[in-house]
Amino acid sequence: MEETITNKLYTNKKSMEIFQRGLKVLPAGIPGHLGPVQSQFIPTSAYPLYATRAKNSYFWDVDGNRYIDYMCAYGPNVLGYNNELVDNAAMEQFKNGNCMPLPGIAQVELAELLCDTITIADWSFFMKNGGDATGFAKMVAHAATGRDKVVMIEGGYHGVTPWTQSLTHAGITPADVENNLIIKWNDAAAFQRVVDENPGQIAAFISTPYDHRVFADNVLPSDGYWQKIRQICDDNGIVLIIDDVRCGFRLDTAGSAEYFGFKPDLACYCKALANGYNISAVVGRDSLKDAAAKVFYTGSYWSSAAPMAAAIACINELKRIDGAKVMIEKGKKLTSGLVEAAKDAGITLKISGIPSMFFMRITNDDSLMMQQEFCAECAKRGVFFVSHHNHFINCSLTDEDIRDTVEIAAEAFRITAQNNIDRLNR
Amino acid sequence: MPDSNVKARCNLFAVLRGIEYLVENDSDCKDLVAGVNLAIQFNVSGGPSGNLSFKDGRAEMKSGKHKSNIVLYFSSPEHFNKMIDGKANPIPLKGLHRLGFLSGPFMKLADKLNYYLRPEGELLFNPEYFRINTELTAYTAFFALAEIGNYDPLGMMSGSHIPDGILQIKVDDGIGIYLEVRNGKMNCVKGHHEDPRAILSFSSLESAHKLLNGQLDTFTGLGSGEMCMRGFIPMLDNMNPILDLVPQYLS
Numbered sequence: 001m002e003e004t005i006t007n008k009l010y011t012n013k014k015s016m017e018i019f020q021r022g023l024k025v026l027p028a029g030i031p032g033h034l035g036p037v038q039s040q041f042i043p044t045s046a047y048p049l050y051a052t053r054a055k056n057s058y059f060w061d062v063d064g065n066r067y068i069d070y071m072c073a074y075g076p077n078v079l080g081y082n083n084e085l086v087d088n089a090a091m092e093q094f095k096n097g098n099c100m101p102l103p104g105i106a107q108v109e110l111a112e113l114l115c116d117t118i119t120i121a122d123w124s125f126f127m128k129n130g131g132d133a134t135g136f137a138k139m140v141a142h143a144a145t146g147r148d149k150v151v152m153i154e155g156g157y158h159g160v161t162p163w164t165q166s167l168t169h170a171g172i173t174p175a176d177v178e179n180n181l182i183i184k185w186n187d188a189a190a191f192q193r194v195v196d197e198n199p200g201q202i203a204a205f206i207s208t209p210y211d212h213r214v215f216a217d218n219v220l221p222s223d224g225y226w227q228k229i230r231q232i233c234d235d236n237g238i239v240l241i242i243d244d245v246r247c248g249f250r251l252d253t254a255g256s257a258e259y260f261g262f263k264p265d266l267a268c269y270c271k272a273l274a275n276g277y278n279i280s281a282v283v284g285r286d287s288l289k290d291a292a293a294k295v296f297y298t299g300s301y302w303s304s305a306a307p308m309a310a311a312i313a314c315i316n317e318l319k320r321i322d323g324a325k326v327m328i329e330k331g332k333k334l335t336s337g338l339v340e341a342a343k344d345a346g347i348t349l350k351i352s353g354i355p356s357m358f359f360m361r362i363t364n365d366d367s368l369m370m371q372q373e374f375c376a377e378c379a380k381r382g383v384f385f386v387s388h389h390n391h392f393i394n395c396s397l398t399d400e401d402i403r404d405t406v407e408i409a410a411e412a413f414r415i416t417a418q419n420n421i422d423r424l425n426r
Numbered sequence: 427m428p429d430s431n432v433k434a435r436c437n438l439f440a441v442l443r444g445i446e447y448l449v450e451n452d453s454d455c456k457d458l459v460a461g462v463n464l465a466i467q468f469n470v471s472g473g474p475s476g477n478l479s480f481k482d483g484r485a486e487m488k489s490g491k492h493k494s495n496i497v498l499y500f501s502s503p504e505h506f507n508k509m510i511d512g513k514a515n516p517i518p519l520k521g522l523h524r525l526g527f528l529s530g531p532f533m534k535l536a537d538k539l540n541y542y543l544r545p546e547g548e549l550l551f552n553p554e555y556f557r558i559n560t561e562l563t564a565y566t567a568f569f570a571l572a573e574i575g576n577y578d579p580l581g582m583m584s585g586s587h588i589p590d591g592i593l594q595i596k597v598d599d600g601i602g603i604y605l606e607v608r609n610g611k612m613n614c615v616k617g618h619h620e621d622p623r624a625i626l627s628f629s630s631l632e633s634a635h636k637l638l639n640g641q642l643d644t645f646t647g648l649g650s651g652e653m654c655m656r657g658f659i660p661m662l663d664n665m666n667p668i669l670d671l672v673p674q675y676l677s
């Protein structure tokens with residue numbers, strides 16, 4: 001039989017061998033969200049575990065397999081892996097100096113660029129990870145209001161520091177989360193209720209621009225939702241924080257709040273900020289600049305110049321090509337192809353969220369088992385999807401990549417349908 | 427700090443329930459209840475009530491108050507828990523003429539529970555002992571998990587996040603236990619469900635034994651292939667913190 005992209009099946013022998021070594025010396029083998037358990041690699045054997053290199057929309061694993069990647073390192077890959085513009089800017093700065101006893105000029109240049117780019121930004125503050133940014137934004141809110149409590153959305157994700165987690169998670173104590181007030185997404189009335197129940201005690205409302213939780217269809221804000229939240233915050237002196245870590249620059253270069261037509265007080269960025277270089281940022285309104293200055297918050301590498309140079313190059317390029325629009329269009333093209341391919345196999349595929357970071361779900365069963373089978377069949381053929389999380393589009397994705405992806409997905413849908421005739425007939 | 431009432435529930439509906447399994451799987455236990463037709467009612471003041479009945483060579487534990495030949499009263503959950511630890515006696519309220527069953531066959535059944543749940547020496551090298559120990563431990567742990575998820579404050583918090591559906595735990599080609607979850611309340615059932623929403627499976631009884639005895643963590647088990655999960659993973663994600671509480675109640 002002639003070998004094609006749909007019948008050439010990958011093996012992951014080297015990945016598994018290295019993983020066995022990792023299990024002996026690293027908790028969970030691969031700690032964190034890239035590990036096979038957190039990544040929902042079901043079954044583990046169908047997926048690559050270690051990468052050797054990446055370029056544009058592809059990465060190669062240790063077994064030499066090439067994958068068309070729709071996780072984009074969980075977001076940072078926005079222009080394409082190893083984008084030359086960004087890499088050259090970072091390398092130039094590395095040659096001149098990166099981690100130094102003083103910040104480089106890039107710190108000011110990047111802050112100026114963000115203030116020129118993001119609608120609400122009057123100032124910027126830099127750190128390393130998304131969790132650093134949400135933590136800083138929360139501290140600024142506490143400093144500005146003198147209040148203890150924070151309203152959050154059930155199922156929302158703002159990093160892994162203890163205050164962002166559930167009390168039921170390992171390592172979390174009641175004191176870590178005692179000031180969190182949890183409400184459901186898209187429920188402005190619930191926000192008004194907790195504000196009324198906690199008068200003068202709420203420092204901030206923090207949320208992602210839309211509900212892009214894992215394991216569930218993603219949900220956009222209902223009409224007028226953000227405007228109501230903004231009004232309640234204004235009426236009660238509450239700081240409105242947008243966690244734009246995941247959505248940032250994939251909806252609107254001027255900020256995801258701009259996309260949904262409202263203005264937060266603080267916005268957190270990371271992932272797409274520097275195309276893979278380690279930097280995150282909080283931007284804010286002038287009224288909170290004094291509070292931000294007072295909060296002592298820093299780290300050994302937070303002023304490193306090379307990631308800042310990378311961020312400048314990345315943002316300028318995203319602005320030049322209107323990256324958010326490009327990714328949304330590519331996302332639309334891909335997802336419409338996937339829906340049609342599923343339909344041809346008798347499967348119903350639901351797409352939710354914004355197309356540049358779409359979530360997909362097979363609706364024929366509520367257990368996700370078909371979804372997991374589908375993703376595993378794709379992985380075996382070189383398309384990297386996961387079953388639980390939203391996906392990410394990057395600007396370098398080509399029409400050929402989309403065509404190949406849909407072709408492989410069609411075969412994966414066909415196999416999944418064949419293995420689940422009983423479910424499809426229910 | 428384990429709640430004494432939850433511990434009493436675990437002792438009654440998970441540990442003592444193990445007698446159901448023993449009379450099916452251990453020939454000595456089977457002989458002990460051959461021809462026995464009676465029911466023991468356990469009433470714990472401020473705690474659970476349960477009924478352990480023997481009929482046609484089988485044992486069955488039921489929650490609540492049911493027809494019984496012997497009624498044993500306990501003044502508090504602590505009193506019942508001390509009885510399970512062999513440090514207190516029950517107060518018999520009914521069936522004084524049947525107490526011979528309690529001091530005889532029932533005590534031997536309790537000793538057998540202890541024998542299988544607390545391995546000593548090289549007993550685990552015996553394949554049949556290993557099988558019974560592992561299966562009995564698994565049943566005990568997951569029946570206790572349901573009690574903890576329904577009654578322990580932290581367990582209830584995790585339980586409230588478990589989506590509705592059937593969560594199947596099984597050993598490939600071996601035993602199965604499933605949790606029926608609805609509105610955060612769970613019920614543990616022995617066996618294999620035909621339409622689970624999530625599955626946690628072990629490749630072998632040995633893998634199950636290692637996990638239940640703290641010799642294998644979930645991440646390593648899943649990564650190494652000794653364990654496998656599939657389906658609606660939030661069910662498992664929110665069950666795991668309850669499973670972590672089980673040793674506090676059964677140690």
